[in-house]
Amino acid sequence: MEQELKLRLLDPTAWEQMLAHPLLALQDTPAISMHAIYYDTPDATLQRAGLAYRVRREGERWVATLKGEGSAAGGLHQRPEWNVAVDDARPCLTVFTESPVQAVLEALRDRPLLAILETEFQRIEKSVSWEDGSRILLAADRGEIRANAAREPILELELELVEGDPAAVLTLGAALCRDLPLLPDAQSKMLRGLLLAGLLPEKAAPRPKAVRLRRHDDAGEALAALMLAHCHQALAELGACLAAPVAAEPFHQLRKTIRSLRSLLRFSRPLDPEKRLATLRRELANWFHGQNTRRDYDALGLYWAQLRDEMDITPEPLAGFLRDQAKAAQDEVELRAVVALLLSLWALLLRHGLASSQPLQDFCEGRFRQWDQRVRRAHQAGEDVASLHALRIQIKNLRYAALAMSPLWPGQDSKPLLKVLTSLQESLGGIRDAQMALERCSPLAHGRKALLAYEAGLLLGYLQARRSKHLKKCRKYWERWRTTARPWD
Template sequence: MEVELKLLLAPEDNSKLLQHPLLDAPARVQQLNARYFDTPDLHLLRHGAGLRVRKEDGEWIQTMKAGGSVQSGLHSRNEWECVVDRSWPRLGKLRKLVGDDEQWLSMLDAPDLKDRLEPLFLVDVERQLWNVESDGNRIEVALDIGHIERKGHKVAVNEIELELKDGDPAGLYAFALQLLEDIPLRISNINKAQRGYMMVRATGHAPYRAQALELELDANMSDALPAVLGNCLEHIQRNEVAVVEGHDPETLHQMRIGVRRLRSALKLFAPIAPCPPALQEDINWLGAELGAARDWDVLLSSTLARVDSAHMELQALALQAAHAKRREAAQALLSPRYTRLMLTLGSWMLQTAPLLNGAAAQFSRQHLQHLHKSLVKRANRMHEDDPSSAHRTRIAAKRARYALEFFHSLYREKGTHKYLKTLAATQEELGKHNDLVVADRLLQELLLQHPDSAGVIQFARGYLQAQQATRPAGLDPIRKHLHALRLPHARH
């Protein structure tokens, strides 16, 4: 299993790495030219594998990487590598390396795979290598400078790979944090092969939504905590590039949901694994940065649509504010603070998980019962004259929903589906009410910034306030549904 941490840096900062006191002169400098192979229908990619043949020191090296995971920039993948006699894959040799692993043997035994393989893209980099001892860990440091090419189109590569040769994976985070003190760095959650495939498929940065998490029925908490937090981090980090480089509001929305899920998970685990205060503060900062941008997106795309004959002037002002907040969110993701947050969180997860005891099923049942009782109590206290009471119920529904989503594989499907569906409907109904409250606050901000537009802004505020008064959230039906709701039964 290959374990490495990938970091991006600007070309103008390469000299800072080359002169860094943690590194001596490069142990080796290599020119690496690799061709990546797959079928026209991307058979290997669809099975989670990548296959390349690369020339190193005069020899052709065949490598297949497959499976594994990425958490907070830490890539863990199966790797099979051998010398071949040509620049084209030798599948027979690869099958021998895979051995009796049925999953990957089955993939390699696809009909006519040998004849259907073709080179899809080229990775051409100069690699400078260092071997470093750091706190008892042996780490190979590589600086790769070059490009990925497909059909004459090129994208630049300028990145650091920290590969653990021996020791604790948390040592990669510690070493990266030391580099971050002197060099602006960003975590990379996609590798060169994935970037090449993006060129092949000509895909943009689509929104990445939370993936269903599967836990074994006998999973313990040392397994559950990194699985749950890793799932949240993947949700966050797979939307990073799209938020920085794109304009789709849904990518920012999904990243914000990822942060909310992460905060709910940390609160859920707090009794057995309290999050360090400084780390929690940084997570709250990230949530605030994304939340501010998302609030303006909602105002622009949804809430103002409720205003009959919404003035074009107001739409333009809201669009300007939304774009400004989006840029601020992007800058937050490009900041050293964000990189430090992700590195620190990854390190904390790795060091905390082995210390935990107890069954995940028992933990989840106990905490789901507590969250359910809290939700019903909040619902009982909702009142039309107190908007904050509905907001608290919405938060309680969100926490209970996320908790069950984290542990859903431990519970019977039918009851789980009904419970989650009811909580999602509760969140949506109360969320519409909360959107109006947030909209009024944002319109007041616009009023302070643009007093010359007071007329159209005050009209919109009055219209939305009247709509809120005449169409209050149906609190009684929500209460009724929550009272009738029962937690799903555990699988056995």
């Protein structure tokens, strides 16, 4: 079973910097020329069977490779692979005599095989030993994918586990991502080539498979699996953010996933008695709060668009100002910093897991009762700005955790509670945004640019009026929440 972490280099000018990184030290290693031809039948039988077949020249030799269906969550590719030395590039599936899929291949013995795409690149590789004794094969590839007349560059680093613990590959990947513009890539060269050739439809990044929760599962194992799924999802969403850096929606979705992950980390704290996850929990919180400026201006832009449409306002200098402020708050280096945190968390969960001897349902019910009481205590603090903000944080933590664990209570048990928690969170969010608008827009409303000041004043008034409505709704939803049945009681 091949296991490798594929990292895409986002900045072509950083190639030499990557090779010279102390953990790689590839700058003096000679390159090997690679030229691969991928084959399939005219009706894509191999592709439909989940198989990839190529013949590749590696320096002076030819190697035929058959890869089976596997997974590529978070950029960690895990799949069966069979390699056979051959004489030349001519396709011949009968060489894979030891493959478990030989029956499929036998049925294709007399079928024509067509070249569907090619890759040609220079590979620099060497084997290293990691600090835990694991052996990792480093492979830096630079070249191109060719499909018909289309071309696409290859700039990537593969960390393949030769022997040892998969967590070693992730730990090395995290260390490299801290220093270099690298991003885990779930797409293989062949998949990229199929997309380039138009042989596969362009699709949004698939969401990781849902983690199946059972009441009697070990609490530590189940919660670790949930957090790993969140890590994989966040890494996929980060790719969408970097591909469309100005778009608000991919950024908003990434923040939601990270926020949910942080809630699960807090929820699981009793299962981490050695506090191995404490530092990462704090660093994720710091990263999350570091994105607040962009989030605020994105939100103000959406509020202004809604008000502008209602009042049919033109011209609108405020829209441009808010857009420029959101753009100025974008920091690709800071955005990428979360990659190393996610890979480090992934490695820690693989290596150490979470300690538990409790069934999942027993642990969750006890933990939710504790969090329920925290929410009630936060509500008793009053309705000043700081107290409502603290209540909102407690509500969000409870809602995200309850949403993740809702499969434990099938049927309608958790839906009424989740519905009222969502309403409470939205109302408290509206109150928070009104306060945020005062901080962000008040200087504009008192500025010298008359039209900009006028529009900022309109937005402030609009959000302050909404604040009063949200506060009334919050009181109503609180009473509803107070009397809603808890599935954990």
